[in-house]
Amino acid sequence: MSTGSAPVRLLDDASLTELRHAAEEILAAAGTSATSPALLAAVARSAAALGAPIRHACRPVDTDDGLFVLRALAVDDTGIGSTPGSWATAGDRAAVHDIALLLLATVMGNPLAWEGQQDGRFVHNIVPSSGHERAQTGASSSVLLSPHTEDAFHPGRAHLLMLGCMRNHDAVATTAASICKVRLGDEDLAVLARPEVPILPDDAYAEARGFDGRPPNVPTLWESEDGRTLRFDPAYTPLDEATPEYRAAYRRLSEQLAAVSTAVSLAPGEVLIVDNDLVVHGRVPFRARYDGTDRWLKRALVRVPGRRTRPPAEATEHGYGQAAIEAHAA
Template sequence: MPDIPVHRLPEPASAAFRAAVLERVADGAVGDSVLGRPDWSLPEPLAEQLRDALGGPSPRRGFRVVRGLFDGLPDLGPTPDHWSRVDRERSATHDVALALAAGLLGDVFGWADQQAGRLVHNILPSPGYESMQVGASSTVPLAWHTEDGFHPERADLLLLACIRNPDGIGTRLAGIRDVSLPEAALEQLRRPLLVIEPDDSYEDEDAAGQESVGMATVWDGPDGLCIRYDPSYARRLTDDEDFRRAYDGLAGAFEESGFIVPLEPGDLLMVDNDAMVHGRVAFRPRYDGTDRWLKRVLVRAPRQRPEHERLEHGFQQERVAVRDGAPDRALLTAAR
């Protein structure tokens, strides 16, 4: 397991950021709107301090933990048992803080068919989802995966903010640049012979009927090897045994090199979605208001991806971004 350094936001910057967040919330800002009004932008000196602290994950490490962004913000109350029951007014302080921080790293977005198009998602255990491969599951491990691996415009950076985690439930990470695979296996995984479909958190029953467009599992990016992986929602477009063995070998390789990041309340975890896969250990939910609660934001900071991804339809999922203070839908197509 690698050492997991925590980067602490200096107290003066933390205090200035808290004041800016509370001021914007008092003016009516919520997580979905705060990035859409110029007068709600952070003062540039404070924005520069935050950029220095956030930094983003280095290509070598692939993740970064920052503490101090949420210091002094009000308590959000009990953990709800479903994302739709989060009190958005009470949650506005943390949503605004997370959105403002994410906006310094790139373009913040959500999906029209996931969590009602909200930009700040709530990840918490929910009754009926315990054994599913979605963020609301609990009693089964959340398998290694790339966030929204089905889509060519998936996030470059995944941000997870810890609100509550009394049981120390770990977020698991593994990097494709940390595994040792034969070159022959990598050559197989570079072939676009796989399809990943939207997971069960998307309210879309038509995905299975979409035409299949082959996807590569690994490719060579400017900073090193990159990964696109979600075996729980993947299907192969070939019976080739060499490809099957190479793909099936990834799970064991990630298990061997993977590690746990023990998030504490107030921690922000940033993950490079091209370099790392992530998951979660299993746990027993209580549904009594004390369960683990994370908030999630997706960020596009466009980088080079395989040219053939331009042929993909993304299962016609719509991206939701902020325009002029309100969420706006923009369909992503191959002509983007």
């Protein structure tokens, strides 16, 4: 399958086996990949013992692409069973890969979950769901999933997004556009750094959408101690409330992101790691099969301790009442 121009990192056979065995051992003891203190403690312990080659493969993104593809999981198309019809029925399907992904996430930082999403699990199942074809969430299929920062509405959003591929027979592409490749004038940069409009919670957060509180205005693009940072989700940004100047700058940013966008078609076993401060991601439209062979991704989120990319004002945001749960490395 094509990973486009995305940098690819490989794990050697010994490391693939090491990761797989570690995940199997944890799953055998826990019996499930659902969130529990015992599971998180076992993952933290095991991740701390993983060898140098795995740690090296999990180093931060080191190119302007703001992402990389890690070939890390040994996925057996028969063994994982059929693609679930929705996240709600996925349960423990392919649970060993949930745990492998969680181990990698723990090497990269602190895994993150949301109380209000997919039963508080640390690894989400992304599959097309009947009735959600046209939604702007991971359950959609027939529409373009617009480029966005993951969980852009929330100050506790992840620094890294991980998408592990279980199945992708139709080579459906994930799109990604890096702010490092965008060239904007100083005036546009100054305008987009102003907190002029809010970013509302997306449809995956039903409770947050009913939150009774004033949405905070947030900047779209700013310079942080750790470089330029993007917070962007046009599908949930009420731009009609912004000034014409802001709208024009936002449009130029959107156009530039579209121009530098790349497509990554993940193959089973590949994990796409996206820096969520630098890169917006989306998905091309596709026709769902709903026959158990649909595209199936596993998603994990990571907070990187010590990162200085978020402005202090974010600390005062209410996050629409959504609570992030952060697991800590050993």
